[in-house]
Amino acid sequence: MIADFQLLRPSWVEGRPTLRQITDDVSRPLTARPTLGWWACFAAASLALAWGAASATYEVATGIGTWGLNKTVGWAFDITNFVFWIGIGHAGTLISAILLLFRQKWRTSISRSAEAMTIFAVMCAGLFPLLHMGRPWFGFWIFPYPNTRGPLWVNFRSPLVWDVVAISTYFTISLVFWYVGMIPDFATLRDRAAGRGDRWRRKAFGMLSLGWDGSSRTWSRYETLSLVLAGLATPLVLSVHSIVSMDFATGLVPGWHTTLFPPYFVAGAIYSGFGMVLTLLILTRKVMGLERYITLRHLEAMAKITLLTGSMVGFSYLTELFLAWFGGNPYERAAFWNRATGPFAWAYWTMMLCNAVLPQLLWSKRVRTSVPILFVLSLLVNVGMWFERFVIIVTSLHHDFLPSSWWFYKPTIIEVGILVGSFGLFFTNFLLFIRALPMVAMWEVKGVAAAAAHAEEAHA
Amino acid sequence: MSQLVAVFHDESRLLAAVRGAREQRVPILDVYTPYAIHGLDEALGLRGTRLPWVTLAGGFCGMAGAIALQVWCAVVDWPLDVGGKPAQSALAFLPITFEATILLGGLATAAAFFWRSALSPLAEPRPVAAGVTDDAMALVLKLDGTGPDERAALHELLRAAGAGEVREEDR
Numbered sequence: 174m175i176a177d178f179q180l181l182r183p184s185w186v187e188g189r190p191t192l193r194q195i196t197d198d199v200s201r202p203l204t205a206r207p208t209l210g211w212w213a214c215f216a217a218a219s220l221a222l223a224w225g226a227a228s229a230t231y232e233v234a235t236g237i238g239t240w241g242l243n244k245t246v247g248w249a250f251d252i253t254n255f256v257f258w259i260g261i262g263h264a265g266t267l268i269s270a271i272l273l274l275f276r277q278k279w280r281t282s283i284s285r286s287a288e289a290m291t292i293f294a295v296m297c298a299g300l301f302p303l304l305h306m307g308r309p310w311f312g313f314w315i316f317p318y319p320n321t322r323g324p325l326w327v328n329f330r331s332p333l334v335w336d337v338v339a340i341s342t343y344f345t346i347s348l349v350f351w352y353v354g355m356i357p358d359f360a361t362l363r364d365r366a367a368g369r370g371d372r373w374r375r376k377a378f379g380m381l382s383l384g385w386d387g388s389s390r391t392w393s394r395y396e397t398l399s400l401v402l403a404g405l406a407t408p409l410v411l412s413v414h415s416i417v418s419m420d421f422a423t424g425l426v427p428g429w430h431t432t433l434f435p436p437y438f439v440a441g442a443i444y445s446g447f448g449m450v451l452t453l454l455i456l457t458r459k460v461m462g463l464e465r466y467i468t469l470r471h472l473e474a475m476a477k478i479t480l481l482t483g484s485m486v487g488f489s490y491l492t493e494l495f496l497a498w499f500g501g502n503p504y505e506r507a508a509f510w511n512r513a514t515g516p517f518a519w520a521y522w523t524m525m526l527c528n529a530v531l532p533q534l535l536w537s538k539r540v541r542t543s544v545p546i547l548f549v550l551s552l553l554v555n556v557g558m559w560f561e562r563f564v565i566i567v568t569s570l571h572h573d574f575l576p577s578s579w580w581f582y583k584p585t586i587i588e589v590g591i592l593v594g595s596f597g598l599f600f601t602n603f604l605l606f607i608r609a610l611p612m613v614a615m616w617e618v619k620g621v622a623a624a625a626a627h628a629e630e631a632h633a
Numbered sequence: 634m635s636q637l638v639a640v641f642h643d644e645s646r647l648l649a650a651v652r653g654a655r656e657q658r659v660p661i662l663d664v665y666t667p668y669a670i671h672g673l674d675e676a677l678g679l680r681g682t683r684l685p686w687v688t689l690a691g692g693f694c695g696m697a698g699a700i701a702l703q704v705w706c707a708v709v710d711w712p713l714d715v716g717g718k719p720a721q722s723a724l725a726f727l728p729i730t731f732e733a734t735i736l737l738g739g740l741a742t743a744a745a746f747f748w749r750s751a752l753s754p755l756a757e758p759r760p761v762a763a764g765v766t767d768d769a770m771a772l773v774l775k776l777d778g779t780g781p782d783e784r785a786a787l788h789e790l791l792r793a794a795g796a797g798e799v800r801e802e803d804r
Contacts, residue, residue: 191768192642192667192767192768193764193767193768196767196768317702317706323711324710324711325711326706326707326710326711326713327706328707328713328715329703329706329707329725329726329729330707330715330718330722330725331715332728334729335728335729335732338728338729338732338733339728339732342732342733342735342736345736345739345740346735346736346739349739349740349743353743353746356752357667357668357766360758360766361667361766361767363758363766364758364760364763364764364766364767365767379758380754380755381754382758383747383752383753383754383756384751384752384753384755384756384757384758385752385758385766386665386758386759386760386761386765386766387665387666387667387765387766388663388664388665388750389663389664389665389666389670389673389674389677389679390663390679390750391750391752392666392669392670392673393669393674393679393682394682394684394746394749394750395669395746395750396669397681397682397684397685398684398742398743398746401684401685401688401738401739401742402739402742402743405688405735405738405739406739408731408735409732409735412728412731412732412735416728419728616667616668616669617668619667619668620668620669620670620671623644623668623670624671627644627645
């Protein structure tokens with residue numbers, strides 16, 4: 174019965190490669206010379222990173238006055254970028270943990286790179302609160318530790334402290350999950366590196382693989398560990414963006430003070446994350462020649478999740494608007510009227526177009542299976558989600574309760590530089606990752622490919 | 634200790650050999666595979682792992698530790714009046730308690746896994762056969778105390794199951 178059921182679906186790996194072919198296909202890019210395309214991307218990413226590093230250095234050396242913040246808009250670009258990057262990370266955990274619990278086989282070829290994306294995105298996100306501190310070397314003050322100031326403890330009732338704990342936990346668990354998932358592949362690479370010139374590669378992968386030998390007892394425990402980590406990461410990822418949303422929702426500022434925020438932020442996070450996974454994988458499957466493993470069906474499945482979460486985001490926008498009108502709170506109503514018609518209306522309508530309208534194109538199978546259209550849409554998803562955070566933060570702050578303090582916000586070149594730099598950091602890391610580590614989980618793909626082959630044999 | 638190593642390149646043949654060996658009551662030392670084979674645990678009759686208990690214990694420590702830390706800091710050591718809220722605002726302590734539960738549960742399980750499976754950066758891998766991390770699967774049987782006839786029968790059994798290579802070795 175199971176075999177028949179599986180046969181109804183086409184395989185998630187094209188062309189039925191043998192186990193050795195899978196090893197070869199995934200390991201080849203790690204030893205081959207980088208292509209010209211890779212060097213071009215790497216040069217652009219490092220340049221962006223250098224610009225960001227210069228901007229951040231100038232900001233830390235001079236002070237937060239180099240940013241466009243003022244007494245009314247005290248949070249703007251930095252928190253926008255922070256929430257944006259944290260959101261990007263969520264798709265990685267969804268693919269690696271939630272789809273594992275739901276036993277979705279298609280996650281196997283994309284989970285590794287999506288998890289890497291999570292880790293790099295959280296690293297980028299962490300930069301912004303640190304830089305906003307002005308004196309980042311005192312960053313450790315946000316943790317509760319015995320100190321000579323009393324000891325004066327952090328305020329455990331503040332969502333900002335919850336955020337610190339949530340994001341450090343998220344980063345740690347994601348890193349452990351990512352590393353544990355790579356151990357069997359490290360062993361594969363260790364055993365492949367048998368040539369004379371491979372001594373260092375063999376040593377490095379030997380250390381990283383922790384002496385893995387493929388014993389069935391270890392595999393049995395390993396699968397339990399994966400399930401446990403997935404089971405823990407699933408509520409964790411939902412909690413992280415819920416807590417991020419509480420940074421806003423527990424404030425009284427019109428446009429922020431709403432119970433809709435946690436689910437709305439989580440849906441938006443997954444939506445933006447899938448946009449980024451699509452952007453990255455459409456490029457890398459081409460550049461690294463992995464079209465056989467990251468197939469059009471994978472892209473289509475991701476497009477479907479983008480459609481689902483995009484619709485949830487669009488529905489949340491409409492709910493917000495309806496409640497602003499129906500709730501009868503004049504401040505709330507004014508805040509939303511200001512968003513749609515005020516000085517930042519262009520940002521609001523960009524957000525509406527990219528997040529509520531454009532994903533609806535994905536109902537069409539023609540759109541979902543066209544790589545160029547998907548690529549453009551995935552870029553627009555990220556533009557839209559960046560503007561969503563900008564709209565929520567800046568439009569609510571610049572028109573607060575007191576008209577005399579209304580002010581405008583304009584980012585400086587330093588803030589733009591740090592944003593560009595965070596993209597530089599993200600892409601530099603990702604490009605190094607696809608050169609240095611196996612970007613497809615070989616052992617997981619082998620399991621899926623073998624199961625598909627046996628299903629066919631049993632049927633024949 | 635002498636052992637018999639049979640190398641396979643197909644999971645269904647390996648599973649058949651494992652079942653055959655178990656039927657003949659030959660002790661199986663271990664099976665080495667490049668990926669987790671569905672149904673191998675049952676075929677080998679492996680006991681379920683107790684790792685989830687470690688998760689429970691670690692998670693409980695995280696939870697208790699987070700509650701203790703927050704209550705001690707915010708209520709006992711230095712009750713700080715923030716917006717007139719009560720010092721013991723238990724609901725506001727929930728998010729950090731939740732995160733600490735997850736963090737310690739996850740880290741404890743991973744640590745227990747490394748410890749129980751003897752995985753460490755200094756561990757020297759001793760592959761029983763070439764390619765067990767690539768495309769080969771090795772079944773290792775215990776030979777001590779078997780006579781020559783029994784050994785021949787075992788070779789026969791493994792060949793019949795589809796082993797590509799069968800060899801005896803002393804460790």
